[in-house]
Amino acid sequence: MIPSPAAIRAATEWLSARARWHPLEMLFWLAAFAAIFVLPDQHLILTEIAWLGLFALSLDLILGYAGIISLGHAAFLGLGAYTAALLAKFHIVDEPVLALLCGGFVAMAVGFVTSFLVLRGSDLTRLMVTLGVALILAEIANRNGWLTGGADGLQGVDIKPVLGLFPFDLAGHTGYTYCLIVLFILFLLARRLVNSPFGLSLLSVKSNPLRALAIGISVDTRLVIIYTISAFYAGVAGALVAQTTAFASLDLFSFDRSADLLLVLIIGGAGYLYGGLIGAIIFKFMQDYLSALTPQYWPFWIGLVLVVLVLVGRERITSWTTPIRRLAARLDWRTTAHLTAPSTEEPGH
Amino acid sequence: MITILVDGIAYGMLLFVLAAGLAVTLGLMNFVNLAHGAFAMAGGYVTVVLVNRVGIPFFAGLPIAFLVSAAIGFVFERTLYVHVYSKNPLDQVLFTIGLVFMSVAAVDYVMGSSQVFVQIPNYLKGQFDVFGISIGRYRLLIIVLCGLLTVALQFILAKTRFGSRLRAAVDDSRVARGLGINVNWIFALTFAFGSGLAGLGGALGAEILGLDPTFPLKFMIYFLIVVTVGGTSSITGPFLASLLLGICDVAGKYYVPSLGAFVIYTIMIVVLIWRPQGLFSRVGSR
Numbered sequence: 001m002i003p004s005p006a007a008i009r010a011a012t013e014w015l016s017a018r019a020r021w022h023p024l025e026m027l028f029w030l031a032a033f034a035a036i037f038v039l040p041d042q043h044l045i046l047t048e049i050a051w052l053g054l055f056a057l058s059l060d061l062i063l064g065y066a067g068i069i070s071l072g073h074a075a076f077l078g079l080g081a082y083t084a085a086l087l088a089k090f091h092i093v094d095e096p097v098l099a100l101l102c103g104g105f106v107a108m109a110v111g112f113v114t115s116f117l118v119l120r121g122s123d124l125t126r127l128m129v130t131l132g133v134a135l136i137l138a139e140i141a142n143r144n145g146w147l148t149g150g151a152d153g154l155q156g157v158d159i160k161p162v163l164g165l166f167p168f169d170l171a172g173h174t175g176y177t178y179c180l181i182v183l184f185i186l187f188l189l190a191r192r193l194v195n196s197p198f199g200l201s202l203l204s205v206k207s208n209p210l211r212a213l214a215i216g217i218s219v220d221t222r223l224v225i226i227y228t229i230s231a232f233y234a235g236v237a238g239a240l241v242a243q244t245t246a247f248a249s250l251d252l253f254s255f256d257r258s259a260d261l262l263l264v265l266i267i268g269g270a271g272y273l274y275g276g277l278i279g280a281i282i283f284k285f286m287q288d289y290l291s292a293l294t295p296q297y298w299p300f301w302i303g304l305v306l307v308v309l310v311l312v313g314r315e316r317i318t319s320w321t322t323p324i325r326r327l328a329a330r331l332d333w334r335t336t337a338h339l340t341a342p343s344t345e346e347p348g349h
Numbered sequence: 350m351i352t353i354l355v356d357g358i359a360y361g362m363l364l365f366v367l368a369a370g371l372a373v374t375l376g377l378m379n380f381v382n383l384a385h386g387a388f389a390m391a392g393g394y395v396t397v398v399l400v401n402r403v404g405i406p407f408f409a410g411l412p413i414a415f416l417v418s419a420a421i422g423f424v425f426e427r428t429l430y431v432h433v434y435s436k437n438p439l440d441q442v443l444f445t446i447g448l449v450f451m452s453v454a455a456v457d458y459v460m461g462s463s464q465v466f467v468q469i470p471n472y473l474k475g476q477f478d479v480f481g482i483s484i485g486r487y488r489l490l491i492i493v494l495c496g497l498l499t500v501a502l503q504f505i506l507a508k509t510r511f512g513s514r515l516r517a518a519v520d521d522s523r524v525a526r527g528l529g530i531n532v533n534w535i536f537a538l539t540f541a542f543g544s545g546l547a548g549l550g551g552a553l554g555a556e557i558l559g560l561d562p563t564f565p566l567k568f569m570i571y572f573l574i575v576v577t578v579g580g581t582s583s584i585t586g587p588f589l590a591s592l593l594l595g596i597c598d599v600a601g602k603y604y605v606p607s608l609g610a611f612v613i614y615t616i617m618i619v620v621l622i623w624r625p626q627g628l629f630s631r632v633g634s635r
Contacts, residue, residue, distance in 0.1 A: 310441075
């Protein structure tokens, strides 16, 4: 059945209204870029926030938009990091941006292969498989000490200037600017992706796979695509870690990383792209503060936050954003009255 | 060769006792309890404190480990877990990971981060020589004890009234409720019993597996392998899966040490691809 031209127009308008930039979004990115000049002392922690935000964004793509729970997303972080670090160490690819892309593509290739494992079975099977893949990769890195440095980590990595122009410095000025630009570009791509018809079809797969299948969406293909893209994002985040710290360690593959990542995304809220970024900001400052008090027992506080989050209810916790959203709606100068007409059901028909 | 087999069987039996509770709770409430290892760790540390510091005999320590872990399990189930059953899998995963992290840090704070051992009695150390094959006494004890436990579990499940109620609740909890079975109560008891078994396993295994605060994280994957490979519809599935895992792991580490832990992870992934519902599950039973 071919939809009527009016329905197509309504759907297109609805999609483009969804994709329009909100003033608060612009403010967010302006603030992030202003921090390059305004907060030069904080660039080290801001660098960490930037790559953690990118990492959480990659998880958001599969968890928030496709409903895949992963306990082993650190696999791709580690892959990207080791790829970038090894390329730099052995002077195969000296230019960081190219090495960054290589890291992303290696993670993407592994993500593509393992995505077929993720398609199978229930949530429990997915947890197991993602966890298993991360453990296997960590074990591979651990066993091949001649290449990866084993448990000591990969040392002696010399990162050349970005584009041959901007050398990395100890205070993290280049690092932050570099990470932020990468994050921004990948964020724009992700934003484009989730606001496209493809992104909408993903959401339908997430909320009801059976019905999505029934209306002619090929569920498996979409899950493979988004998982592969997500792996690319995580790989790039890993490459950023390796390049800004000039180091890669087994810890990048660890289960704690994957679990922390879930927490980061949950604090910020999944399924609207900014959750990971906001979560990364809150998480890093919380970690900075709490681990200064008791460095060894920091996992306890992560655990406590997770337990409380679940017991109180995630919806109730993230409802702190409601007043902000209301304010956001009022701030919005665009008249969207005639665009809100089609219901969320409309594009599906 | 036989020695490795015996070691593997002992290891597998131990894994079964550790993971049996998880299999039942997973089958009963469809609840992914990643914190199961924390109860095992509790049992292990209780035994270490009682035997090494207070000085009570090893065999008196084991039942106490069981009781303490069961009590902790019961309290946690009634106060915390009960709120999480109806939530989605993501919440359950977050919640139980949170518990794991808290238990790891708390034990680290109280007991220190170094590995601890239980002082087992002298007559359990050393080895037997049977027809030229040396078998560790402690390993033999584990096999005998865990074998008895398995038989007892099977008996409880198959022959007693509680067992038939439990099986009814696992098969279809709504209908079981409709027949007047108090499923919540059965679940609380089973959870406590499963935690107790885990505690006992932790106490027995402290000598072989090693006990330190990261125990729940290190063995989480093993428990999950047992449960997913064995399926949750019976007790024999996890039992066979534990034996398989134990023998493969020990043999793999002995014959091809360079591969290390790959053997079991690879087996797990192959099994999950081949039979996503578990190796021994009755296909299409649901």
